[in-house]
Amino acid sequence: MQPLIIFGILAATYLMVVAKRTPALIRSFRYQSFCLFLATLFMAIKEGHPELYIVSGLLFVLKVSAIPYFLLRMIKKIQANEDLGLLVNTQLSLIWALGFTYLSWVFSAHLLGQVNQTQTIIMAVSFFIVLSGMFLMIFRMTALAQIIGVLVMENGLFLLASAVSGGMPFLVEIAIFFDVFVSVVIMGVFVYRINKLFTHIDVNKLSRLRG
Amino acid sequence: MQIFFILSIPVMLAALCLLLKKQRALSIINAVGYLLELLFSASLLIGVVLSRSVISYFGFIYMDALSAFFIFVISVVAFASALYSIGYIKNDVNKGIISERKARMYYLFFNLFCFSMFFVPAVNNLGMLWVGIEMTTLISAFLVGFYNKKESVEAAWKYIIICSVGIILALLGTILFSFAFSQAGLGKSLNWPDMAQAAGKMDKNLVKIAFIFILVGYGTKAGLAPMHTWLPDAHSQAVSPISALLSGVLLKTAIYAILRFGIITIQAVGFSYFGNLMIIFGLASLAISSGFVLVQKDLKRLLAYSSIEHIGVIAIGFGIGPVLGTVAALLHVFNHAVTKSLMFFGAGNIISAYNKHNMNAIKGVLKVLPFTGVMMLLGMFALTGFPPFSIFISEILILIAAFLKGSYLIAGLMLLFLAVIFAAFMYHFSKMLFGNLPRDMKPQREALSIKLAFIFLLFHICALGAVLPFIKKDLIWIAQRLLQV
Amino acid sequence: MINFNLLFDPLSLFFIFVICLVSVPSAIYSLGYLRGHYRGAKITLAWTLLVIFVLSMLFVVTAENLLFFLISWEIMSLVSYFLVIFDAKQEKSTTAGAVYIVMTHAGTAFLIAAFLLLYRYAHSFDILAIKQACLIMPQQDKNILFFLFLVGFGTKAGIVPLHIWLPMAHPQAPSHISSIMSGVMIKTAIYGMIRFIIFLLGANSSWWGILIIILAVISCLAGIIYALMEQDIKKLLAYSSVENIGVILLGVGLGVLFFSMQMPYLAIFSLIAGLYHLVNHAIFKGLLFLAAGSVYRACGTRNMEKLGGLIKNMPQTAFCFLLGSMAISALPPLNGFVSEWLILQAFFLGAISFSGGVRLFLVISAAMLALAAGLAAACFVKAFGITFLALPRSRSAAEAKEAPLSMRIGMFFLAITAVVFGLFAAPIMRLLAKVAGSAMNMDVSAMKFSLNNFTLCPQAGNNIYLGIPLLAVVIIALSVLSFIGYMIFNRRKPLLNKVWDCGYYKVDARNEYTATAFSKPFRIAFGFFLMPYRKSQKIRESFYHVKTFAYETHTTMVFRKYIYDPGLALIFKAAKNMRRLQPGSIHLYLAYIFITVLLLVVFMSKF
Amino acid sequence: MPKIPAILIQLFIFLSLAPFFSGLVSKIKNNIRMRKGQSVFQPYFNLAKLFNKNEVISENASWIFRIAPFVVFSSSLTAALLIPLFFVSGPMNGFADFLALIFILGLGRFFLALAALDTGSSFGGMGSSREMFISGLAEPVLCLVVFSLGMEFGSTNIAAFNGLHAATVSSVIAAIALFLAAIAETSRIPVDNQETHLELTMVHEAMVLEYSGKRLAFMEMASYIKQMIWFSLIVQIIFPSALPDSLFLPEVGMWVLWYLAKMSVLVFIVAVVEISVAKMRLFRVADFLGFAFTLAIISSVCAILGV
16 A cells, blocks of 8 residues: 555655646645645554544644645635746756656665665655755745745655654644644735735745845 | 743733733833843753753753753843833834834734744753744744835745745754664654763764754754845844844754754764864855955845854854863853844834935934944944953954864954954944934934843943853853763 | 963063153143043043053053953054044044054954964963963974064054055044054054064074064155155154154064074164164154144144144244154154164174175165165155245144143153153163063173173274264254354344245245145155156136146055055955845745755765 | 364364365366366355355244254264364264264254245255255165275274275275265265256255355355265275374374375366266256165175175
């Protein structure tokens, strides 16, 4: 079952990297979170920790439903054009993504050695997710893309955490979830403000403060 | 015990902001509250240092001398800026820049912000540490975007995004550390003492990489070049008392986090790795800031870049280490906090008097705001490391440490950059402070609270030279405790 | 690490004496001077600053602990900065102050480096402890230290080409401060050189001395030539301070040279000469600045072209300034003459006791010193003649009033000391011998220093004498005698009349020779260095008839134009380019973070 | 220690003899020009005349102008007392050396220049500026000469010059340099012209232009004495001869004749130079003295090499 989920996560991430329009991006983010949710759920079932159930539940509530919903609603609200504003076109992005995949594989292999195949793979995937989140933030113009980038990176970290050290301590996990949610809300508020003041959410054009 | 008061007072004050309608009364109560805060943290610091002990409550709160020291620094600056806010916010309200309601919001966020900063050094769990630092970002973002102008919102956006990215990298580092910890076969914990215990057993390679992520991540928050880019924007756009808090203590909390992990790294892979990285970032920050300070036009940005410079100095201090360098860096943390707050207060007064940020357009401050002008002049010399002010002491100590270590190049570069920065400051300030009264302005009177804040800080700037001989032993003890030597 | 012990060896005592010698009269002088310029609180401020200033200087010359020295040094700079910008009304003085404090701070950076390097060896900041450590220090470190000290103190002393702050800052300060700054403060740098280069490092390689002498010669010539070109009287004095610092350094440099050559007698002798000129310069430069200050107070301008004829309205000030000018242009029997003569003698001694190249080098440098002395005479003929003699060139000069009593007291005190230090040269030399001895830590009791009859060199019998009192007596006696002779034959008293005007209907102040005109020959002779250029502009009615004609001539400030300006331009350009790193694009900023991580991870193993 | 009678005698000699050489120069010049010319004693007559005339003083003049002549005069005389003319090591050898002599003459010049500025006439300013310019440039030459001579005698003491018994290469070159410097100092052609009153050319005359009567006489006398000082030093260097160390008459007499002969030769040279070269532009003087400076350096190099 696990390889399937891993594959799903990978696919979702690739979808994000090549996505041209914001809703598509959000949707693929949803897939990714959903796969994560499945993964944690299986782990919960396997290990039978009540904590893990709660975590996966939170994952579903926040990352799969609430946040994407919130973001989609925001798009409707501000009627910004749905174009992501690519600084690097999709083909090139794809190549980058492939590069990232290789890079993260090499990196995690170097980190863990060949001791534990699956762990290495999962680590590689999570690093790849982090990298592609970074990529989204750097090469997509709109504010929303950056929010999603942050979320994607966070997803990657979640995966990494659950993979390498069997998740964070429960309390921390909860706190982080809470934190992420708050940060998304706050970023959303600022997106509204930006839209109000600049009449666009193209953060690439925000360059009044320089030097 | 004090720690609970320290953590609860801001919360109560925040609650008060929602209840109490009168901005004036609120501000005064606020100041009083932070005076208490200051007293508590002072007693805490003294208690911890004198008893050479560690305070820890049910595994959640863990406070050694380092934490107590940082809490003390925070409370000093927090008190000063609470004091300063009385006059400043009142002025803004009177001018109609902000409404009464907005003023109350200000105090609300102010308190939450302070709470989050007090929270950071107090917690035991490194994950919680991360959460706390993320919190500081989220809350202060509102204070950066407070005036809701185009610039301020842009600054807030950059601030929040860049810092979140940095923070996430820090989280990655944290996870790797916990991974290293669990690999060492000690189960699953992020509590500081456990990790510090296990540091020796961790996998060196892993720790190295993890520390890189920590350094870049929290370094972004601390404003180390080249991740400093958010800093000048945020500092220049924030409300002036908040700018003081930001560069005075917020950066220091990030430094605190770096130190926590740094200690583990030192235990695991030896000092030189930690040291080299710190020194590289420190020198980079010095170089960058010296360049930008030279050609800066915006007063608050100038101060922001000088914060980057001082963070660089602190980093160099910790990087040169062993004991002397660490002591010096700790001192520098405090000195920079108070001095820079003073400068930001002065800048706040000047800007609200002239309504302009551009230094070339500001002339004759000494005539318009005599008190502030004098304070700025003194503060400028203090900031650029002139005796008898305190920054001179910490910088010379760092240099001594560098020379004793035989790393002449670092010391030489540091001297060079400091000289350049001093020249730049002279260049800007002598044009700004002196000169005749501008035609369209008349001398203005400064509010009492503002003057008090200035005097309070100036006292801290000058006092160090006097008290140093008495606290020398304790400082050295802290440093040794910190390096576990 | 730091302590506040004071060191009272002869060297320090000597400098304490010099400081007091100038500061006290200046303080007295300031009683009247300040009342003329400022009111109430400002006067109190001036006094406080003055006191702190003098105290800090005293601590500088007595500090036994290097950190203590450093702190007092910085405080001295800081306070003097505040004094330079004391009347910050004009843009000029604030910029001057800024340049001053920046340069001196940069110099201090070198000192800090040097001190810390010393600390590394001695593990103590105590001078005496360091002296022990210096014995075992490797030579190349000593050379580095020498370089650091030379630059660090040279900036403060204002040796060319580190001098540019001096002529800007000194004139801007209130005059009593200018006199202390020029008279004493820059001497603390000389103290530093003697204390650290000779006393601590124990000057042991001859090229140090030679380097110092070369720099000193350059300072002498450049300083005095610039002084000749000046019209601002206080600026002129400031530039001449550069020259005199050069003269002092000649003495010190010779001392170092001889010391490194194991010629104790000559080393002591030339150090004596240097110290003697140091105290003399303190006296007469202080005097001149005070006199110039009272001129400024009376006329409200420092521009010589607007002055003139003051000797009639302010005879006593004029007398003091005359005395100072005579002293500084080394005219017997005043003190300046003695010290310059001693330094020339020191050169001569070197010339006859060395061999080969060094000999020629010394001879030529001595000639350069002589040239500087000649030019100095010309410079002060100009300074005194244009300012005080002939007809007043402006209304304010015509209506000038004599300075109040307190100021005159200050001036006359220094004037008298100038004479005293000329006449009683022999005993003073004996005292200075002890100072020099303590600086070079040698026993001087065996050596015999007096102006009368000291043997200069191995060839016995070739004694050189200089009996200043006798000289004075003879000169005065002869002039009195000649005057008496004049009186005897003088039946009718001379009748007053207009000057010879070549039949031109009215000769007035506008026909007088101006300062600029006076310095014209020098401007042309030293054109290669001064690079004079002129701006002239005619407003014509027709081609033939020029209605008005504006003409001005300037000299190029070589060092600023070819060293400082390009350097600054370079730095600013670099900084401007650096600004491009931060164009405001958040994506770029994120990329920075990304790249940093990548680089660090890749090069992880390097750290 | 100075011997009072010796001082008096030397004063007398200088006062009596100085104008004579001046007269001699102009006499020889005239004769070479195929003129009869004034008598050799004309300077004496001039002085006498000036002494009996009443004087006019500029109304702008201050006390500087009034005292200057006496200071100048006394400084020249004081310098004169240092010269080892007829007594071993000069009557007042006890109190100054060759370097001091330069500075003592400087004292006179200083006051002369000030007095010139004092009257407020533009001639005076011109003169003093030029005088200080020339003398300033002459200073290093003199210093070098002193050094290169001193390096042989082992001392800058004028008395030591008696140590020299035969002229060496360096001393001769030094003497030539000294001669050039002396031309500048004594304001003779080609540097200055004592006979003209053309503002373009005059230096010394411009300074004393406002003087008249007795004060002028003092000034003139001072310059005569100065001239004699330089000349007698030069001849002493070029044709060295041991001074008589006793007052035994024949010896002294011999020496006097010998001295006069030497002086007249030098005077003749000066006269020839004066009529054979033209006065040069002021700014060429720099080159002239530069040449002298080079000579002086060469001489000191020779002295270092010991030839």
